[in-house]
Amino acid sequence: MSSSAPKTAAPVKSTGLHTGDIAPGVAKVDPIIIADKVTRTFGGLAAVDVDHLEIPRNAITALIGPNGAGKTTLFNLLTGFDKPNTGDWSFNGKSLSGVPAFRVAQLGQVRTFQLTKALGLLTVLENMKLGAKTQLGERMLPSLFPFLWRKQETEIEEKAMEILARFKLDTKADDFAASLSGGQRKLLEMARALMSDPVLVMLDEPMAGVNPALTQSLLEHILDLKTQGMTVLFVEHDMQMVSHIADWVVVMAEGKVVSEGPPDIVMKDPAVIDAYLGAHIDTDLGVVTGRYAAADGSKTTKLTAEQITAEGAAEADEVEPEVKKAAKRPAAKAASSKKEADK
């Protein structure tokens, strides 16, 4: 994945988003979402326990954290798909606690899902048209009289084709969405979300399972959203992607916000390296699991994120990185011993 490191010019980052010292829960100059004391427990487990969080407007905010950190749960809470045990939050100054998911979406806060929810049994164009807001033809009685909604339908169709063209899906408009590839479905889901002219777009792992080439185009689309005046909040695992496009990074671990700030600062935060990247970020997996000894024995020391990214970039440029060469022989040995174990 590291080879997908974008070669294009670095995007323009929004800065000066916060007021006061950078710390978890820092106030923003112009927050679009303000969450207070939001908790959600599953049995005895506190999946989300966010004391205070503000999401800056017209910026790209990344929500990162290890698996089980509560990112998706927080997403579900903010979008009304799940109900918190305590806490309240507002969107655009309007309190959203207790507001059902469809109302949240109507207010301009649309989301996508980690497991893509393109409606496979509708055509791509129908998927798109479904995204448009306040359609007269979607009310039961007017829908019986096509002359009432035909004009609006045509307008929606034009808009849909325009967005599809931007996402290079226009040639697929009449195909069932089920016939699209996984990456195209991600694109379709994002395009569909745009049909409602959202204020805030929330993307749950938009890059998961997408090949490097498509990742590039997805990144461009996310950056596009910002230039069009939208706010983006997204969950992602790939740190390079995050540091490339995010203006602000919020790090969660065990349900809490452990750190936040601009990407370059956050990634130097020892708390983040510990919680998310892990102390073994640059160690071969075989060493971590104890299958064989470390190649040079010095890799387990803690590194700053800057070093890590620098090394990662260097690695990406090499055809065959040193580390892998060194690990080759023990890896082969490990494989053969595994075969024996299987017998």
Next chain:
Amino acid sequence: MDWGAVLNNTAGWLISPTTIAYAIAAVGLAVHFGYGGLLNFGMAGFMALGAYGYAISILSFGLPWWAGIIVGMLAATVFALILGIPTLRLRADYLAIVTIAAAEIVRLLFTTQVFDEFTNSADGLGGYHAGFRGANPIPEGTYGFGPWQYTENQWWVRIFGILILAVVVLIVFLLMRSPWGRVLKGIREDEDAVRALGKNVFAYKMQSLVLGGVFGALGGVVFALPSAVVPAVYVTSLTFFLWTILLLGGAATIFGPVVGSVIFWVIMAFLDNVLPQLAADDILPISNIQAAVVRYIFVGVALLLIVIFRPQGIFGNKKELTFVK
């Protein structure tokens, strides 16, 4: 064996009130399951409400026949609301469980002695035809040709039934090609996705449940028009006949339920005529009474075969609808 009589009897089922009534109710089921993804196993209850609503309003309250139909539709609406409010927020399978039980509750309420004054309990209701027949524009006499020779009243029931069927089919046709139908089809597949796009999923499912339920009630009315209302008819097997009809024609199709009903009842009538005769002629090694029941076994086998080999039905698009997602 008298093939002429067999074919004559069978042909009559092409436009029998039963065929038409089942077609109307099956269209309602298509709105529920085919387009909305709602597993309603209580269509017999909706039909019973339509039939009893019609008969009781005329017999006990002296309402005109058309008001009786409206009462039946209102009863189905209320029933759908009561069913839907607690269950539509849950997963689809819960609706199936609740509807199958609720339909039985409805039937047992109509059967019990407690409301004997209105329902005549197990004996059912009859003799409510005066108003409907009074509205018959056809002059007295017998009309038709070949196997389709009926009196003016028999024709009036069939024509009225076909009119209702036409209206119902037209409504479904218009709805399902509108943005409303698009939302409903989206919900059928993944309601969370539709919810995330700002649609009130619960309201759409409720509208679908009410609309299909009202169609079910209209089917019940047409079923009751020519003869009587007997509670023993509205058992669970009626619901499963409707499902067979729906799946035979194609669940997410406009004309599927109509054609499905015609095929179903013509075959049922054919077997009903042929099997006892075969038994009587000692061609089948079973008694006459057994032969009359064998056709129900065929219904079960047919349902199985459709579900396994042609889940989209005769008219359906396999890409658009299969049972499992």
